[in-house]
Amino acid sequence: MHIYILLCLFEISTIYTMKQPKRVTIYDIAKKLNLNPSSVSRALNNGGNVSIATKELILKTAEEMNYKVNSVAANLRTGNNQTIGVIVPHINQNFFANVIAGIEEVTYQKGYSLVICQSNESAEREIKCVDTLTNQHVSCIIISVSADFKDSSHLENIQKQGIPLIQFDRVADELDTMKVLNDNESAAMEAVSHMIAKGYKRIALLEGPQNLNIFRQRKAGYLRALKKHNLPVIPELIMENAWTKELGATATRKLLKLAQPPDAIFASTSDFAALGALEVATGMNIQVPQQLGICGYSNESFGTIANPSITTIDQHSILMGKTIAQLYFNEPDSGISISKNQIVSIRPELIIRDSTLK
Amino acid sequence: MHIYILLCLFEISTIYTMKQPKRVTIYDIAKKLNLNPSSVSRALNNGGNVSIATKELILKTAEEMNYKVNSVAANLRTGNNQTIGVIVPHINQNFFANVIAGIEEVTYQKGYSLVICQSNESAEREIKCVDTLTNQHVSCIIISVSADFKDSSHLENIQKQGIPLIQFDRVADELDTMKVLNDNESAAMEAVSHMIAKGYKRIALLEGPQNLNIFRQRKAGYLRALKKHNLPVIPELIMENAWTKELGATATRKLLKLAQPPDAIFASTSDFAALGALEVATGMNIQVPQQLGICGYSNESFGTIANPSITTIDQHSILMGKTIAQLYFNEPDSGISISKNQIVSIRPELIIRDSTLK
DNA sequence: TCAACAAAAGCAATCGATTGCCTAAAATAA
DNA sequence: TTATTTTAGGCAATCGATTGCTTTTGTTGA
Numbered sequence: 001m002h003i004y005i006l007l008c009l010f011e012i013s014t015i016y017t018m019k020q021p022k023r024v025t026i027y028d029i030a031k032k033l034n035l036n037p038s039s040v041s042r043a044l045n046n047g048g049n050v051s052i053a054t055k056e057l058i059l060k061t062a063e064e065m066n067y068k069v070n071s072v073a074a075n076l077r078t079g080n081n082q083t084i085g086v087i088v089p090h091i092n093q094n095f096f097a098n099v100i101a102g103i104e105e106v107t108y109q110k111g112y113s114l115v116i117c118q119s120n121e122s123a124e125r126e127i128k129c130v131d132t133l134t135n136q137h138v139s140c141i142i143i144s145v146s147a148d149f150k151d152s153s154h155l156e157n158i159q160k161q162g163i164p165l166i167q168f169d170r171v172a173d174e175l176d177t178m179k180v181l182n183d184n185e186s187a188a189m190e191a192v193s194h195m196i197a198k199g200y201k202r203i204a205l206l207e208g209p210q211n212l213n214i215f216r217q218r219k220a221g222y223l224r225a226l227k228k229h230n231l232p233v234i235p236e237l238i239m240e241n242a243w244t245k246e247l248g249a250t251a252t253r254k255l256l257k258l259a260q261p262p263d264a265i266f267a268s269t270s271d272f273a274a275l276g277a278l279e280v281a282t283g284m285n286i287q288v289p290q291q292l293g294i295c296g297y298s299n300e301s302f303g304t305i306a307n308p309s310i311t312t313i314d315q316h317s318i319l320m321g322k323t324i325a326q327l328y329f330n331e332p333d334s335g336i337s338i339s340k341n342q343i344v345s346i347r348p349e350l351i352i353r354d355s356t357l358k
Numbered sequence: 359m360h361i362y363i364l365l366c367l368f369e370i371s372t373i374y375t376m377k378q379p380k381r382v383t384i385y386d387i388a389k390k391l392n393l394n395p396s397s398v399s400r401a402l403n404n405g406g407n408v409s410i411a412t413k414e415l416i417l418k419t420a421e422e423m424n425y426k427v428n429s430v431a432a433n434l435r436t437g438n439n440q441t442i443g444v445i446v447p448h449i450n451q452n453f454f455a456n457v458i459a460g461i462e463e464v465t466y467q468k469g470y471s472l473v474i475c476q477s478n479e480s481a482e483r484e485i486k487c488v489d490t491l492t493n494q495h496v497s498c499i500i501i502s503v504s505a506d507f508k509d510s511s512h513l514e515n516i517q518k519q520g521i522p523l524i525q526f527d528r529v530a531d532e533l534d535t536m537k538v539l540n541d542n543e544s545a546a547m548e549a550v551s552h553m554i555a556k557g558y559k560r561i562a563l564l565e566g567p568q569n570l571n572i573f574r575q576r577k578a579g580y581l582r583a584l585k586k587h588n589l590p591v592i593p594e595l596i597m598e599n600a601w602t603k604e605l606g607a608t609a610t611r612k613l614l615k616l617a618q619p620p621d622a623i624f625a626s627t628s629d630f631a632a633l634g635a636l637e638v639a640t641g642m643n644i645q646v647p648q649q650l651g652i653c654g655y656s657n658e659s660f661g662t663i664a665n666p667s668i669t670t671i672d673q674h675s676i677l678m679g680k681t682i683a684q685l686y687f688n689e690p691d692s693g694i695s696i697s698k699n700q701i702v703s704i705r706p707e708l709i710i711r712d713s714t715l716k
Numbered sequence: 717t718c719a720a721c722a723a724a725a726g727c728a729a730t731c732g733a734t735t736g737c738c739t740a741a742a743a744t745a746a
Numbered sequence: 747t748t749a750t751t752t753t754a755g756g757c758a759a760t761c762g763a764t765t766g767c768t769t770t771t772g773t774t775g776a
Contacts, residue, residue: 434732
């Protein structure tokens with residue numbers, strides 16, 4: 001009976017030990033070696049004022065005791081936590097996943113880690129993400145705003161807290177921050193000009209939410225191309241909010257039912273919308289590209305697989321991510337650069353495939 | 359001249375202020391209200407021992423002074439930082455991006471944030487990621503190991519530090535941790551059985567690196583299906599390391615050149631490999647699915663777009679992510695559950711499309 | 717052998733929030 | 747009115763690493 005109870009207690013203490021194993025600190029190392037914690041700290045950080053002999057002893061003991069630095073404590077003291085926060089609408093969208101991969105590639109080299117948040121296209125949630133990251137005192141916040149974006153006070157607040165802010169792709173234009181952008185207008189203009197050159201004359205536009213700069217810019221590029229080539233702007237060919245495959249399909253159905261249907265569609269929102277358009281056209285026995293040209297945006301992986309393959313615009317997303325991170329590291333210490341409204345523009349690339357080759 | 363210098367100093371101090379604006383702490387609030395920091399802390403955390411009047415005053419003042427809690431300091435004191443670390447081979451692969459999105463959905467609800475690392479399929483880098491996360495004292499580490507995975511001492515070390523560890527998809531079988539897995543063997547068996555039922559008799563296997571459990575399991579499922587239906591195992595139809603589109607294409611070319619080529623290919627590695635196979639077959643004027651059946655794995659978005667559409671296996675990746683996070687939150691405090699070798703298995707789903715419909 | 721100096725190691729404050737314990741004040745009961 | 751109990755708020759230690767300053771030890775040169 002006694003033995004049973006003893007075993008029980010032993011069990012409980014084991015569990016407790018498992019839950020909260022006391023982690024080894026520099027104090028433990030110091031005590032073991034009869035040294036002062038400061039010496040241990042200096043040894044571990046390659047600081048001066050430690051003899052080579054004790055330094056090696058400390059390093060060896062730390063290794064033996066399985067010591068791991070507590071970055072939380074170190075960060076509190078030094079005030080710099082090597083962490084960068086990233087806020088995107090969705091982690092699992094190709095473009096954003098690639099940008100993050102690009103950022104990570106650079107930050108990893110520098111020994112920084114990334115904290116990722118997704119806003120789910122909701123402004124409310126975006127604000128919460130910003131709060132989380134500012135509370136954590138991250139070294140920098142990188143953001144592409146949600147579709148639901150309304151006002152930028154939460155972004156201004158980041159700056160007020162003294163945290164460098166880098167916006168990319170979808171940005172609040174009016175805010176004076178570092179920005180890494182695609183030249184959407186030029187890309188759209190190039191795409192539409194290409195279609196005009198191929199002989200398309202009634203080019204429809206599938207546009208995205210106009211509160212986002214990127215969709216405004218793409219529309220501007222579309223309009224500029226028409227103007228340049230003396231083509232009229234036909235309002236009934238401009239379809240609002242067609243930025244998913246389904247919405248793209250719906251918009252295309254409407255377009256193709258017009259008395260004077262378009263002979264081409266520029267799905268400025270995404271390749272998904274372009275795919276929706278393609279499927280609708282194919283379903284109606286309309287020949288692509290002969291009767292209808294289609295151009296997408298974003299260079300999704302399925303673009304080459306579709307039949308016909310889809311002309312699109314590549315945004316160099318991984319490069320974009322790398323550029324963002326480099327922008328931070330090139331000027332990490334200069335307070336003034338933050339206010340200089342530094343903008344880096346990446347030139348997207350038109351990828352011509354079969355869907356516009358009449 | 360004096361004025362010039364003064365201006366200069368002013369400039370410099372401005373820059374300095376921008377770089378390191380002193381952030382408002384509870385001490386600032388306490389001083390302003392002639393209170394003790396402890397009261398401020400209690401007021402902000404809804405702790406007791408503060409009158410409603412002072413509490414409201416404190417909250418109002420905190421708001422006015424634009425106070426943001428310093429989570430680093432709070433975490434150091436409480437020892438619990440609401441952060442979960444995730445290590446995956448690549449952030450920008452569909453499957454992993456979706457799993458992360460699933461994890462994030464749950465952790466966000468709980469007020470936790472995610473630190474994401476990618477191992478780039480390198481064991482060395484994976485170890486560094488583990489170090490970073492343990493140093494940060496994250497509350498939990500979630501990992502899917504790299505293709506380069508050799509030994510699991512770094513994972514054991516996570517447990518030694520008392521950090522709960524959840525492995526998913528690609529796991530170190532021998533380690534006693536929580537695991538969330540796909541039932542790869544059953545799924546593979548189901549897929550191959552389906553092909554056999556459709557009349558395919560010489561089914562080739564494109565297999566992945568056998569140091570990864572998932573590829574071993576899929577192979578086992580393939581073998582079990584053959585055995586069950588009394589089909590012989592033909593070694594020359596089993597192709598090693600065919601786990602990208604290119605490698606899948608190369609393997610397929612070899613297979614189709616055999617004296618007795620296969621009449622079906624099970625690309626157990628990915629839809630990409632299946633796509634490679636499909637393109638090679640199409641290029642050789644071999645009819646899919648009439649002359650050659652093809653089945654992939656992972657349900658990539660292009661599966662429906664390919665011609666013919668590709669039969670595949672959906673891994674329910676977002677659900678998997680959610681399950682992982684829930685597993686952590688259901689048992690966050692129970693030391694014993696960690697050692698119970700808790701395994702959750704998610705049943706993948708065979709998605710039959712045209713590429714196997716002879 | 718001793719002064720002068722350099723190197724090594726110790727001391728103690730600090731970062732900012734949290735929390736157990738204690739005291740003062742207010743509210744209630746006797 | 748006094749005794750007793752709540753309630754509000756203050757004090758000080760704590761989490762673990764870092765770092766300026768001081769003290770001790772060791773080395774070099776005279």
